[in-house]
Amino acid sequence: MSTLNSDQVDQLLRSAERNAVVYLVGAGGCGMSGLGHLLLDLGHRVAGSDLALNEDVQQLRARGAESHLGHTAGHIMGAQPVLVVYSSAIRLENPELQAARQLQIPMVRRATLLAALMHRQRGICIAGMHGKTTSTAWLAFALEQLTARPSYAIGAHVPQLARHASFQGESRARGEGDPKETNWFVIEADESDGSLVEFKPEHSIILNIDEEHLDYYANLEAICREFERFTAATRGSVIFCADDSRLAELLARHPQTISYGFNPLATYRVTRLTKRGANSTFEVSHAGLKLGDFGTELVGEKNVSNATAVIALLHHLGFAPDRITSAIAGFRGATRRQDELFRDHRFRVFDDYGHHPSEICATLRAFQELGGRRLLVAFQPHRFTRTQRLLQKFANCFRGADRLWLTEVYSANEDAIPGVNSSVLGDAIRAQGQAVEYCSSLDELRRSVRAAMQPGDVILFLGAGDITNAAHQLADQLRQETPLLKEQWQSELAAKFSIGSVLRCDEPLAKRTTLRVGGTADFYVEPASEADLAAVLEFCRSHELPFYILGRGSNLLIKDGGIRGMVISLSQPHFSGVEIAGDHLHAGAGARLKAVAVAARRHSLAGLEFLEGIPGSVGGGLRMNAGAMGSWMFDVVESIRFMDYSGNTHERRAGEVNVEYRGCPLFKDHVALGAVLKGRPAPRELIEQRMQSFSRKRWDTQPAAASAGCIFKNPKTIPAGKLIEELGLKGTRIGAAVVSAVHGNFIVNEGGATAQDVLKLIETIKQRARDTRGIELETEVEIVGE
Secondary structure, three states: OOOOOHHHHHHHHHHOOOOOEEEEEOOOOHHHHHHHHHHHHOOOEEEEEEOOOOHHHHHHHHOOOEEEEOOOHHHHHHHOOOEEEEOOOOOOOOHHHHHHHHOOOOEEEHHHHHHHHHOOOEEEEEEOOOOHHHHHHHHHHHHHHOOOOOEEEOOOOOOOOOOOEEOOOOOOOOOOOOOOOOOEEEEEOOOOOOOHHHOOOOEEEEOOOOOOOOOOOOOHHHHHHHHHHHHHHOOOOEEEEOOOHHHHHHHOOOOOEEEEEOOOOOOEEEEEEEEEOOEEEEEEEEOOEEEEEEEEOOOOHHHHHHHHHHHHHHHHHOOOHHHHHHHHHOOOOOOOOOEEEEEOOOOEEEEEOOOOHHHHHHHHHHHHOOOOOOEEEEEOOEOHHHHHHOHHHHHOOOOOOOEEEEEOOEOOOOOOOOOOOHHHHHHHHHHOOOOOEEEOOHHHHHHHHHHHOOOOOEEEEEOOOOHHHHHHHHHHHHHHHHHHHHHHHHHHHHOOOOOOOEEEEEEEOHHHOOOOOOOEEEEEEEOOOHHHHHHHHHHHHHOOOOEEEEOOOOOEEEOOOOEEEEEEEOOOHHHHOEEEEOOEEEEEOOOEHHHHHHHHHHOOEEOOHHHHHOOOEHHHHHHHOOEEOOEEHHHOEEEEEEEEOOOOEEEEEHHHOOOEOOEOHHHHOEEEEEEEEEOEEOOHHHHHHHHHHHHHHHHHHOOOOEEOOOOEOOOOOOOHHHHHHHOOOOOOEEOOEEEOOOOOOOEEEOOOOOHHHHHHHHHHHHHHHHHHHOOOOOEOOEEEOO
16 A cells, blocks of 8 residues: 655645546545545546535535545546545445555545645644634634635535635745735644644644544543644644643643633633623733733634634734634634524524534533523434443533433444443433433434423534434424414414504514614514503413514614514504693604604694604604703603503603613513603794704714614713724725714615624724724614524
């Protein structure tokens, strides 16, 4: 068998004829198909085989690769390749490898070829037992956002990247060029088969060391030696996690290493972490000085740690902290890594690759932060050897699950080991006092999990094998159930309504906001009366359905995923009337504030002119204590009328209500029905002049394009709009969302903007204010939805 090293493979490929073929045995694997894409990018011909014609094979075929179903010697003889490449999953008795040996065709492992291609550019390797796929994808994504156009090879599909492997730019000698040029090649380096030493990167990241791949390594000490050799082979810097005690002991004194993590001794240290649902914001210091504030929507402290590794490397390469903040913030993850397959008002279903006890513990801790009613976990053990060697660790790693299912071990081409199976693992878990259910097949597993699900549950499928199929099948089943459920609930709720109420499913919400962005609502209702409103609230309570009260859609940013549950709009005539009684106005919650101002002018009542320029409704004005031109909603309110979530109505004098800047806490858990506003008699001409003056000032200082109004609350030291202007951010654009050139505190939609565009622009502004002025801007606009 040929024993070519990576340099010899590179020389072979460079000297081969233009139409020479490279043959991939097991081309449908994610790593092998990635090699196929890299070779095609470089202009080589690619052929290969696999036992199934999966999506990865189909993508290679679409790019001109030749692929065969099954492994036979004839495929090699027909292709006459200059090189045969195989993965560690392929056994040496494979007929195609035997044919290549007989024909004296050079054969190399996947890692050797990948290393050869990486050495054509400036290599960065991400290694470690856990988290390297996510971290590699994150780094590649961030470099793309930084316009560095990296090459990369990742061990999973990444929806935000065109492919999971890509060769960009020119082949250059190692170490050539500026760090910000397009020479970086980011590699997920697999340690499972002892091939780490094949890679000799310029820089590397080592995430962790653990007892893993004990089918190959004799023990943990052998694993540590492999990572020591990998560190020595790295020509530049090694970024390592200081929170891993084994890594810290192994690498802390090495001259070329840089540490990161939560550890107080880390060079790049996470010094502050704030969690809000799935979102995390965190501060990173460098050598004791604040580097910047960063954020991610990936769940859990492990992903904050992974992000910090990426931040550390990018900063070490010379990228500015504010640019790094923007580059990493939008990353959504790789497939089968916290992969959300389904979400509605009842359930969330996730698929995750975690298959080692350490990964499972970290993943369950992260998913508990989502705040579901229960966490339901289905696990498929991966490999008999791993199950045998780590049985007691597996027995203790599922404590975060409220219910747990096991299915049979996924062999991953291993021979079965007598006495090692999921039944034995189940007994070990029960011995620790935790209940567990066993399902012999994936179909049985899916049915059992579905039967146990209750509204509010988070469902997590774990494992590196084909349990992903059960996760996707359950998600498909729920999607098929959803229209039937919506139809059933729509019929049930409609029966409770009087004539005139409006009820629709899957209602687009962008048209109902002044910013003109946002997804759909599961249910949208316009009740015709207070009795109908009470019926809606009772329906939501009894069906555990979340609801949101939508006014005129100003001061509101609805995310692109829309709003799960019920959206209630009080826009019917019963809720939107304005009546005059002396110097008082009785206004319904759905009445437009401009209509209130016009009615007051018509009856020669002054003091409400400022409402003319606020684009919302009375209900929204009460909830947000809306203001303009130096006046505030509650300056003119005498009393309010509202409904609690049980459907009971109440009235209260304005003086009895706690009011804050831009908010009224009462309406966090009550629905505004209307208010009595007080005016003062004045000549109509004076009121008209005042309204015209306000209108001119508004149109002179505020943009006419679609917007949500002011995005940020004013800091104590400077108006937000002035701050943003001084920061030079007017005109800053992400997609079709632009910081207004007229007023810096407005983000306008120039047509076709998404909520994600606006959110990224908000974070860009906040980061610049933070880094440049030390000011923490707080959003005034309400951000809701998925």
